[in-house]
Amino acid sequence: MALCNRVRSGISLFNKLGSLGSQRSTLQRSLLAPSVLPLTSRNYANVPGLKEEKVQVPLALYGGSGNYATALYIAAVKAKAVEKVESEILQFAEAVKNSSKFSLFIKDLSVAKDVRVKAIQEICGEAKFSDVTKNFLVVVAENGRLKNIDTISKRFKELAMAYKGEVKATVTTVFPLPPEEEKALKETVQEIIGSGAKVHLEQKIDPSILGGLVLEFSQKVFDMSIKTRALQMERTLREPINISNI
Numbered sequence: 001m002a003l004c005n006r007v008r009s010g011i012s013l014f015n016k017l018g019s020l021g022s023q024r025s026t027l028q029r030s031l032l033a034p035s036v037l038p039l040t041s042r043n044y045a046n047v048p049g050l051k052e053e054k055v056q057v058p059l060a061l062y063g064g065s066g067n068y069a070t071a072l073y074i075a076a077v078k079a080k081a082v083e084k085v086e087s088e089i090l091q092f093a094e095a096v097k098n099s100s101k102f103s104l105f106i107k108d109l110s111v112a113k114d115v116r117v118k119a120i121q122e123i124c125g126e127a128k129f130s131d132v133t134k135n136f137l138v139v140v141a142e143n144g145r146l147k148n149i150d151t152i153s154k155r156f157k158e159l160a161m162a163y164k165g166e167v168k169a170t171v172t173t174v175f176p177l178p179p180e181e182e183k184a185l186k187e188t189v190q191e192i193i194g195s196g197a198k199v200h201l202e203q204k205i206d207p208s209i210l211g212g213l214v215l216e217f218s219q220k221v222f223d224m225s226i227k228t229r230a231l232q233m234e235r236t237l238r239e240p241i242n243i244s245n246i
Helices: 002-015 018-022 026-031 063-078 082-097 100-107 113-127 131-142 146-163 179-193 226-238
Strands: 166-173 198-205 212-217 220-225
Touching: 063 082, 063 131, 063 146, 082 100, 082 113, 082 131, 082 146, 100 113, 100 146, 113 131, 131 146, 146 166, 166 179, 179 198, 179 212, 212 226, 220 226
Parallel strands: 166 198
Antiparallel strands: 166 212, 212 220
8 A cells, every 4th residue: 555655745746847749759659669679688777797687587478568467577576576576566557447547658659758657767766666667668658658667567467377376266246256256166176276386366247247256376267146047048949949859
């Protein structure tokens, strides 16, 4: 909570910068090309003079956000700060979502690169972020990818969970599960995957499934929703009747 408050304080500081968001130029707009750069080439987590440490990434993530999350993971592992970086990047993404003014700012690619970087440096300084998180966010700001920070943070969380030996399981229901049912479901999933990993159960609410539940983990889906059962029944009733079998 304290970290989240510091991030909000940093964004409040950004809001006071006023004229920064209005500094634009045609030349800067034409030069801005938000392509994914090889972040690992920045080597911002490396210590000069030391041999490059080979980091094994537990999950293969694809796309621009996956590339950024992977680069951050490698830097965090080298700095032995995966959990700290996870907390910081998630808090930053959450704080950004709660500030409509800053959300508009990071989505506007016509804003000069140095203005974006200055805003991020102010926020990270106020929040007292680690060097890994601060330097990463600066790179993201330079590359015009702050608009993807929510997705990047979620992808990084997947890597951090794998690093900690956790398996994410998602249960979708119409209403929140009572604590005793949530505990029983978590224990069931734990028995299925074994003791080699710890289950992290997340609940999602979706009234459209009508009832029952949908359980997803380890690329498996167990659909026990009333909606799916109703659709299956409807397909069965629509099938033509073979009179010869009656």
